[in-house]
Amino acid sequence: MKTIHTQTNSVSSNGMISGTPSGMPVIELTKLTKKYGEHIAVDRLDLNIAKGEIFGLLGPNGAGKTTTILMMLGLTEPTDGQAKICGHDPAREALQVKRKVGYLPDDVGFYEDRTALDNLVYTARLNGLPQSESTERAFSLLERTGLAASAGKKVGAFSRGMRQRLGLADVLIKNPEVIILDEPTLGIDPEGVRELLELISSLSRDEGLTVLLSSHHLHQVQQICDRVGLFVKGRLIAAGDIPSLSKALNEDGLIQIEVGTAHWTDQLVHRLSELEGVQTISRNNEILTVVCDRDLTPKIAEIVIGEEAELTYLRRKEYGLDDIYHRYFEREG
Numbered sequence: 416m417k418t419i420h421t422q423t424n425s426v427s428s429n430g431m432i433s434g435t436p437s438g439m440p441v442i443e444l445t446k447l448t449k450k451y452g453e454h455i456a457v458d459r460l461d462l463n464i465a466k467g468e469i470f471g472l473l474g475p476n477g478a479g480k481t482t483t484i485l486m487m488l489g490l491t492e493p494t495d496g497q498a499k500i501c502g503h504d505p506a507r508e509a510l511q512v513k514r515k516v517g518y519l520p521d522d523v524g525f526y527e528d529r530t531a532l533d534n535l536v537y538t539a540r541l542n543g544l545p546q547s548e549s550t551e552r553a554f555s556l557l558e559r560t561g562l563a564a565s566a567g568k569k570v571g572a573f574s575r576g577m578r579q580r581l582g583l584a585d586v587l588i589k590n591p592e593v594i595i596l597d598e599p600t601l602g603i604d605p606e607g608v609r610e611l612l613e614l615i616s617s618l619s620r621d622e623g624l625t626v627l628l629s630s631h632h633l634h635q636v637q638q639i640c641d642r643v644g645l646f647v648k649g650r651l652i653a654a655g656d657i658p659s660l661s662k663a664l665n666e667d668g669l670i671q672i673e674v675g676t677a678h679w680t681d682q683l684v685h686r687l688s689e690l691e692g693v694q695t696i697s698r699n700n701e702i703l704t705v706v707c708d709r710d711l712t713p714k715i716a717e718i719v720i721g722e723e724a725e726l727t728y729l730r731r732k733e734y735g736l737d738d739i740y741h742r743y744f745e746r747e748g
């Protein structure tokens with residue numbers, strides 16, 4: 416995961432992590448709400464994202480991710496609350512927002528029978544860049560996105576991964592401060608995903624770009640996002656970096672310690688179960704999981720070694736994004 420640079424996390428009494436960035440927010444959503452008739456698609460969403468952050472918006476189908484993005488882009492009006500993007504209200508200053516925000520939908524429309532270069536130059540011209548600068552910028556972005564060798568190829572012949580990289584170049588041509596990516600890795604092979612994520616990450620790192628990424632792919636999001644927000648039924652049920660979200664899940668105070676040895680004996684398991692603070696012990700092949708109400712790692716190690724069992728590993732379990740996602744959803748009922 417990328418180093419987190421500009422945020423503080425606080426856990427409130429209900430275990431919700433606010434994850435408020437300490438830098439000046441580039442994206443500020445305040446009680447943002449969208450109703451379709453009686454249906455509340457986005458419910459009083461409060462979220463700040465700082466300059467240079469990569470924020471992952473995670474949630475199942477119908478959670479309200481796209482509706483939130485559309486409100487941020489000024490493409491649909493909030494029923495209540497407010498969005499501020501780079502200081503502008505998209506509901507009233509859509510043009511100013513459009514200048515500063517690049518949006519990459521899950522499938523970008525290009526002129527299929529024109530080359531990658533032509534497509535980019537066309538977008539640059541639409542954004543008011545003069546011809547010479549448009550060509551120069553298009554070439555430089557093709558280089559940056561690893562497509563220089565395909566500049567003269569027709570986009571119709573591009574693979575899905577190449578199209579998404581060209582999509583990124585297309586979004587970047589107007590030099591945005593924020594980019595919003597909706598499922599950018601959908602349908603791309605693993606190597607392509609790795610390259611695309613690395614590119615997004617380096618753009619944020621090198622150019623201070625703020626990135627909002629909507630996705631279902633937990634592992635990918637975990638790799639590059641500074642913070643994630645878990646969205647369900649229009650509500651942000653938690654937001655923060657992975658360690659903070661993981662810590663908040665441990666609010667019951669229970670800790671899981673995994674112990675691996677090649678030779679488990681009943682005597683060893685019995686001695687561990689007698690340690691003060693151990694709640695349960697379960698065994699899966701060579702791995703024993705000890706659930707305890709305090710960190711018993713040193714004592715467990717001492718007992719295993721004392722019993723002359725060969726200790727292969729000992730680890731206090733941290734939750735990954737997958738566990739976090741499912742546990743938060745469970746908690747929400």
Ligand SMILES: Nc1ncnc2c1ncn2[C@@H]1O[C@H](COP(=O)(O)OP(=O)(O)OP(=O)(O)O)[C@@H](O)[C@H]1O
Pocket residue numbers: 451454455456474475476477478479480481482483
């Ligand atoms: N134009 C619309 N009219 C009525 N209801 C809508 C409209 N757009 C979205 N909705 C509803 O609002 C809710 C949120 O939809 P949204 O598309 O924002 O979810 P999502 O998280 O982006 O889902 P997905 O991952 O499937 O894209 C859903 O229940 C959806 O049916």
